[in-house]
Amino acid sequence: MSENEAWEPKIVAIVCNWCTYAGADLAGISRIQYPPNVRIIRTPCTGRINPFYIVKALQQGADGVLVSGCHPGECHYLTGNLSARRKFAMLKRFLNYLGLEADRTIFTWVSASEGERFANVIRGVTEKVRKLGPATKLVKSL
Amino acid sequence: MENIEKKMREEARRLLEEKRVDVLIGYEAGTLPLTATPCFITAPEEAERLVWNRFCNHNLAKYVHDVISQHRNSQKRVKPEDRKKKVVGVVARGCTTRSIVIHLQERQYGRDEVVIIGVPCTGYADRRKVSQALGGEAVLEGALEGDVIRAVTEGGEKKIAVADVLADNCRTCRFNNPIISDVMVGEAAPPMNPEAEYDEVTAFENLPIEERWAYFVKEMGKCIRCYACRQACPSCYCPVCFVEQSRPAWVGISDDPSDTQVFQIMRLYHMVGRCVDCGSCVSVCPMGVDLRKFLKKLDKDAFELFQNRAGSSLEDLPPLSRHRENDNEDFIYHPEIGGHNT
Numbered sequence: 001m002s003e004n005e006a007w008e009p010k011i012v013a014i015v016c017n018w019c020t021y022a023g024a025d026l027a028g029i030s031r032i033q034y035p036p037n038v039r040i041i042r043t044p045c046t047g048r049i050n051p052f053y054i055v056k057a058l059q060q061g062a063d064g065v066l067v068s069g070c071h072p073g074e075c076h077y078l079t080g081n082l083s084a085r086r087k088f089a090m091l092k093r094f095l096n097y098l099g100l101e102a103d104r105t106i107f108t109w110v111s112a113s114e115g116e117r118f119a120n121v122i123r124g125v126t127e128k129v130r131k132l133g134p135a136t137k138l139v140k141s142l
Numbered sequence: 143m144e145n146i147e148k149k150m151r152e153e154a155r156r157l158l159e160e161k162r163v164d165v166l167i168g169y170e171a172g173t174l175p176l177t178a179t180p181c182f183i184t185a186p187e188e189a190e191r192l193v194w195n196r197f198c199n200h201n202l203a204k205y206v207h208d209v210i211s212q213h214r215n216s217q218k219r220v221k222p223e224d225r226k227k228k229v230v231g232v233v234a235r236g237c238t239t240r241s242i243v244i245h246l247q248e249r250q251y252g253r254d255e256v257v258i259i260g261v262p263c264t265g266y267a268d269r270r271k272v273s274q275a276l277g278g279e280a281v282l283e284g285a286l287e288g289d290v291i292r293a294v295t296e297g298g299e300k301k302i303a304v305a306d307v308l309a310d311n312c313r314t315c316r317f318n319n320p321i322i323s324d325v326m327v328g329e330a331a332p333p334m335n336p337e338a339e340y341d342e343v344t345a346f347e348n349l350p351i352e353e354r355w356a357y358f359v360k361e362m363g364k365c366i367r368c369y370a371c372r373q374a375c376p377s378c379y380c381p382v383c384f385v386e387q388s389r390p391a392w393v394g395i396s397d398d399p400s401d402t403q404v405f406q407i408m409r410l411y412h413m414v415g416r417c418v419d420c421g422s423c424v425s426v427c428p429m430g431v432d433l434r435k436f437l438k439k440l441d442k443d444a445f446e447l448f449q450n451r452a453g454s455s456l457e458d459l460p461p462l463s464r465h466r467e468n469d470n471e472d473f474i475y476h477p478e479i480g481g482h483n484t
Contacts, residue, residue, distance in 0.1 A: 055407055083462070093473070120478075
């Protein structure tokens with residue numbers, strides 16, 4: 001087996017407690033299969049996610065970072081995801097401008113009742129990152 | 143320009159005589175020829191020290207924040223009813239007032255704590271460009287004659303047109319007249335060339351992604367992490383900056399290039415809707431890192447997405463401190479279509 005075949009994308013998913021984490025839970029309870037490439041980090045709200053987390057994850061060797069929260073208007077804290085949306089819109093454009101591939105940072109919404117959607121998102125993101133190959137930019141080598 | 147200088151001194155003297163300000167921050171002639179340096183004036187007779195010329199490149203809003211926050215800290219142990227307010231006067235051009243607007247919006251101090259002497263600005267000379275025009279030779283003697291810089295070096299006398307050495311941010315400045323002021327000196331300055339503001343950014347956007355990354359790596363490779371950019375930036379005023387925090391230690395301190403890149407990405411990102419393009423970071427950078435190319439992108443995006451220009455009015459709050467229900471959502475991933483709209 002060549003080295004490339006052994007490589008599996010490593011994806012960090014930073015999700016909100018109220019929607020996407022519950023959605024992931026539902027996917028599990030419903031026994032929906034999705035790729036095991038994702039490491040989930042639970043946060044209270046997407047508004048709580050410091051954009052630094054994303055940059056830091058990329059530096060520490062994540063091949064992709066997924067951020068997911070409640071759909072706009074359904075935030076547990078009313079507007080947390082709306083402020084997050086602005087932050088991430090700027091961040092994604094900026095990282096892409098610097099030369100990091102757009103598909104390495106992905107933002108989406110998954111509600112607590114969307115177990116199927118969660119699995120689809122993970123499938124899609126894993127596929128995208130697999131196409132890009134292992135991350136080389138910004139990765140700390142030490 | 144001499145007229146502005148004269149009026150500025152008069153106003154400064156008056157403000158200090160009437161005790162409307164406790165300290166006035168302006169520029170004085172630097173110790174080297176063809177330089178200016180910030181100065182702090184507390185007595186009316188010192189007003190004669192003030193100068194206004196093409197070498198006044200510092201953004202004095204930084205010092206306004208420093209002076210006020212230092213004073214506030216010194217008052218911490220004084221009973222609230224005995225606390226004294228310190229009013230700071232400042233000589234401010236367009237970008238300086240924009241920085242002050244940002245400070246006010248971010249509630250760093252009150253409008254009554256700062257008195258602004260507004261000065262119309264026609265741009266300052268970039269010291270790097272001046273030095274380049276002189277072939278890197280040290281200036282022994284220098285003077286400004288209208289719009290021409292006369293410099294004497296070991297190789298002889300040289301004349302440089304100010305227009306040729308104008309800083310990049312001044313060339314395309316949109317707000318060269320003060321946004322807010324208590325006293326204005328001089329007539330409003332003619333506009334610069336704001337249409338060309340984003341030309342460099344657009345050109346960079348159109349490069350292939352690998353070239354963009356290579357440029358970023360090359361520029362950040364120069365950075366020695368002296369943090370001069372942060373020290374000079376009026377928008378960088380956190381009591382403890384993220385680079386110095388140790389729990390968690392956000393940025394590594396190894397010599398791995400990625401640590402410097404991460405530091406720069408985050409410092410740049412903190413400037414979303416807060417960078418007024420005053421050129422302070424660029425002018426203090428000892429390694430000549432092209433920070434402006436990246437900062438201008440944030441400015442462009444903030445305007446495209448949220449129609450906001452940093453510090454352009456007191457009512458227009460910074461883009462990341464507010465939101466709308468119908469904000470742009472093109473970057474959101476949809477599994478059904480296997481991508482996002484853009």
